Amino acid sequence: MKNPFRKDLVSRSRPEACTVVIFGATGDLTHRKLVPALYNLQVEGALPAGVKIIGFARRDKSDEEFRSGLEELNKKVSRSGHDDKVWADFEQNIHYHQSEFQDQEGYDRLAERLDEIDRERGGKGNRLFYIASAPSFFDDVLEHLKKAGLSESEDSCWSRVIVEKPFGTDLPTAQHLNQVVNRTFNEKDTYRIDHYLGKETAQNIMVLRFANAIFEPLWNNNYIDHVQITCAENLGMEGGRGGYYDKAGALRDMVQNHLLQLLSLVAMEPPTDLSADGVRDEKVKVLRSMRQWDTPELVAENVVRGQYIAGHVDGEKVVGYREEDRVDPESMTESYVALKIMIDTWRWSEVPFYVRMGKQLPKKATEISIHFKEPPTVLFNALAGGVPGGNVLVIRIQPDEGISLRMVSKIPGANLRLEPVKMDFHYATSFGKGSPEAYERLLLDSMAGDATLFARRDEVEEAWKFIDHIENAWHESKNPPEMAEFVAGSWGPKEADELLAKSGHKWRRL
């Protein structure tokens, strides 16, 4: 039944009362991100009344112990601050459910508990299952949910699942996982989360492109020379993350999901509407159009992998990648990757997209820069110093969210000399208020049934197809391309600079 009071009250999709079951409830993601996000939504009145949260995990805990652990962290990380009274009320709706992930009986008990909650709530059985457990348990959780009858919903109710990354480790595992997910849940009820897409600036890419008449006409190979997408991190393998990272690497950990998602937003055609499938149809076309680097030679020519050696970051001495905790001393896992991606569509013909991601770089920054072609220099080519680089539009995703545009200007004075100047827009200084956490937006969207900011099955598989060719060339070919080295705290190996130099380009200095 439609709620007439929601109409026009808020401009976003309407969420319905539901029970959120989080698998992996004792983990960091639940404590640092998911529950604080739900709490913030409650504080802002965005959460529908009657939402229940059930944490599902293996450890033995009481409701009180579980709640107190969540509260402790919420005090530290909540964006909206921590109000004891509101928390006391909020936590009444949080419960703990102890079970092994492989234990069917635990899921049967969960089903009974959910039925009980639904009866109390008046028969509305909306359920949102959030699989935040280790990826090795994804299959178990999904299969057991189905056996317990929890993946199906009655008419007018829904049962949805959010699957955290990594969504597979290569194409076959992603396909397998997709098969398992689709055996248990409808594709329309499956939400593959990529928290990058919940960030304000990522969402703003479509607005920037399609709501500003000055950009869309220029957004093609007539005017754009190349595009760079950079994700730089100034951390290494602190906190024991070397164990996971050494199995994944930069390409699988970041490029396959976050960076290719950003690339598809930048390169997509205008969708016919803003529906989830309208947008995702266009994104997947981009992924399908990426030229495949499917031989070791093509990979060697278009992809650079690297590892950092000891150096200095933020004035601190840091060890090399192979000396990091829980990293194999002979590891051939890349902590840095740079790629040249060609999108074979009418719009992007011959426009390279350069993507790079690295650990232990000089600073933390994620941004997309659109480099426009330079105008013919007929008028100014005789000037001393020539014409400085052309227009660059930069979309900063983090940490300083904003947009800037570089243009060429005349230096004041009698002489005609040209220099670049920058127009800058910062979210933080213009809008003041901090942006909501990506998870807040994404949790609310999934409750409201809006999958626009979640990856669809075909998107994930297309991205893996592209990535797998590169991984195979690195790890399975007889003639694998070299592993480049760079000093920690620098902007990556010289091979990455050469990758761009071959086409007359260079990395933007961040």
Next chain:
Amino acid sequence: MTETTQDEYARALGKEVAIGSVDKELRQLWEEDKASTNASLVNLAVYSEAEGAILRNSEIVQAITREHACRAILIGIDRDAPEASIRAWITAHCHLSQQGSKSVCCEQLAFQLTGKATGRLRNTVFAHLNSDLPLVFWWQGELSPIFSERLYSLIDRFVFDSSEWSQPLESFQKINQVMEESDELYPLDLEWTRSYPMRLALAGLFDDPLAAQALEHFNQIRIVVHPDHAMAGLQILAWLVDSTGWQRSQELGLCGETSPESSQGYCFHFETNEGSNVTATVECDASSAQIGLVELSGADCTVRVLRNAGSSYQHQQLEAGDHQIDQLMPAASTDACELVADQLSRGGKNTLYRTMMPLFLDLLACQGG
């Protein structure tokens, strides 16, 4: 103006400048301070005819600019003064950015006018708007003859607080007339903003299927407000009825009697879409919070949002047989400065306000304005 007041003006409003050199002085202000970033998303004009308001408004603007980058223009007018005069001051309100790395500043221009001022307000004051940015005009107090077509045709968003009006029916009719004439001007009534958390909480409760099922079977709406906020009570009622599509009762007529619950309240009659009668009361109670209670009941179901006077929380409550919800949520501040900040952050076209206005005007007229 006394000497002390002169000092107060200088302290609050910054450097006094000649009208003709406001732009030049502003440029100098920025050239002198290289560490600051000048940011602006809107022009925010704050208008008052009350004595000394311009000083208070400078403090309010300082708080607003923490979250909303704008060019602020304070306007104080003494229309009864015999002589026409105009003075101007400039300053900047600076705050550390979220990262704390740099100071973000918003310009403030203050104009004090005396005597007949409509032309000078439009021609002199508005000559100092930041180009291409929308003009949000916050009118404080009663609407005066200065609020005319030649003024509001320049405004994008018109902020006012109807709880301040002594003759609300007359002023609302003026606002309504403006809204009918122009789709371009968005009225932002702070009294309406004040009721937003209540409306949001109530809407949240109707996500519950039992509440939704009971909607057509309710026969009682009860709204309790503080006597100073009767407008909010009527607006909430107009919104509730308008959202459901209920009609005014043909049999009983819209205008009812004084509420039996309170000698200061009023009673109205509606019919649900299934033809049941609904009695709605708006009660004014001096011991209530500004908006103390919104309750719908009938058919074994009660949906209620309540806030106690002095409390910074509001309760969402649902009682439907064994099924009960009682949730606490922070109630938004009703401070004028925060209400304006809230309006600035929301954007949009305020369509609900336009939609509920016809019924609200009828309710107001029934109540005697």
